Amino acid sequence: MKPSKPLKIFILEDDLWYGTMLEHYLSLNPDYQVQRFDSEKSFFQKIHEQPDVVTLDYTLAEGDADGSKVLKKIKEFNPDIEVIIISGQDQITTAVELLKSGAFDYLVKDEDTKDRLWNVLLHLQEIKGLKKEVETLKDALKKNFDFSKVIIGQSEAINSVFKLIEKAAKTNITVSITGETGTGKEMVAKAIHYNSNKHKYPFVALNVAAIPPDLLESELFGHEKGAFTGANGKRIGKFEEANKGTIFLDEIAEMDLHLQAKILRVLQEREITRIGGNSTISLDVRIIVATHKNLLKEVQNKTFREDLYYRLLGLTIELPPLRERGNDYLILAKHFIQSFCSDNRLPLKTFSEEAIVKLKQYDFPGNIRELKSIIELAIVMAEKDIIGACDINIDNNDQLGNLLNKETSLKEYERQIIQFFLNKYNQDVIMVSKKLDIGKSTIYRMMQKGEITK
Structure with a gap:
């Protein structure tokens, strides 16, 4: 990777001959800008010039x-x-x-020192180039994550959400996002993160409902080697992974009371301990949570801790369902057409009047996620550049009914139905188990066997 500007190197060496030799040798690289200093005083008089690297004589x-x-x-x-x-x-x-104090490397003076130094500088130059590239990409991502363009809509309801996102992005206040499945809760969380002062650090998302309860603690806090059967090595948890950035906990209401107590401690102490570990790890992490449930009702039902509820409340952003966003459904639908056609190099398609009427009359229980799936399928099914009403499949009962036209086993019917509802409800195992009145363990077991996919 060729650097965008020369690597500025300061040599602090009081041995005139040795310092001159290093200066000459390193100057052979046209990508290096080298200055030599023979005293600490002269060196610190020039340090305001901000060298990238200093080679320092220890004695x-x-x-x-x-x-x-x-x-x-x-x-x-x-x-x-x-x-x-x-x-x-x-x-x-x-x-x-x-090295513990921050030195990049330690070299012993001998006949090979200059060659080892050359290699160390090449390695360091590559690292700095990669860091710069990452910073550039992060800055570009922040600029591209203009939430008024990424979160599509012009309704009064969504404009109210935009105002709350702006307020949330200005501070590190805990944010609680509520709304039906498919309304875009993770997109809002990302908009807050990438427009905040934490945008250069990680955004880590975890769907609590998609992780089996017995694995969730390890997923959140990590574990040490040997902490339990199968822990063959140390693992970094999501909280540690998100340090200095943002952790987004989706479907927080599905977390059991035991783990809720541990999350409360994290919020209070701002530190974690890996499973099987003794040392604490300090955290500087913003927490954004989301749920499609009414957390206050969950508190009243004794399924969610009251103290954690008030800790998480912070700034609440309630996302309106698509049916309450006026003509946003049509703006979103046209956006999905442009995006899908562009990604798949297809000619741009438009809606017939009948297709628009059919979309308008539908309530979209799956909200934006469902609309996107419907539009993408309609583009594929449309024979011409006009999407007709017949191309828009919005009758879920018909979709399930079509399964019965295939002669197959009862087990296969079960698999397809469970997969259908998992896709519809964003892999929310808890919700699907309630909708279909089956045990969560049945769904998790089918996932582990590969009969259904996450």
Whole structure:
């Protein structure tokens, strides 16, 4: 990867011959801009020029200066400056301490030092290039995540949501997003994250309902090797993965009371402990939760902790169902046509008047997610560039009824029906088990056997 600008290298070396040799050798690379200094004083007079890398002689002769003190001063000035220690002494203990203090590498002076330094700088240059690329991509993502363009709609109901997203993005307040399945709760969570001061750090999403209860604690907090049967290595949990960024817990109401108590502690103490571990891990993470249920009713039903409810409440954003968003269904439908046709290199299609009427008369119980699926199927089914009413399949009963036209086993019927409802309700095992009046364990077992997919 060719750097966009030269790598600025400062050499701090009080041995004139050795410093001159390094300066000459490194200057052979046209991508390096090299300056040499023979004293700590002259070096710090120029550090405002912000070098990318400093090669530091550990045993400077000037005063009581030594590499560890100079390293500390450099890192205090700018922790992003990488420091490579070059020492005439091969001391493992000293090297380890310097690396712990932030040195990028420790090289011992010998006839191969300049070659090893050359390789270290090439590696460091690649790392810096990748970091820059990541930062550029994150900045681009933030610019592209204009929620008024990503969250499509012009209704008064959705404009009210936009205003709340703006307020949420300005602070790190805990956000609680409510709304029916398919209304776009995760999209709103992403809009808040990528427009906040945490946008350069991870956004980690977890659907609580999609994880078996006995695995959820490990998924959230991670575990140490040997913590339980099957824990063959250390695993980082979602909270730790999201550190400095945002964790989005979807369908929070499906979490059991035991784990709710642990989440409450995380919110209070801002730290976690991996399963099987003893040390605590400090957290700086924003929490956004979502549910399609009324959490207050869950508190009244004793299925959700009251203390956790008030901790999570924060700023509440209620997403309106599609049927309450006026003509947004048509704006969204046209957006889905443009997106699907573009992605699949198809000629752009339009709706017939009859198709628009059919869409308008439908309540969309699956909301935006259902609308998207309906439109994409209609594009595929339409014979011409006009999508007719006959191309729009919005009768769920007919879709299930079509299964009966195929002669197959009762087990296969069961599999297809469960898969249908899992797709409809965004892999929400709890909801599907209630809708179909079957045990959650039955669905999880079928998932583990590969009979149905997540």
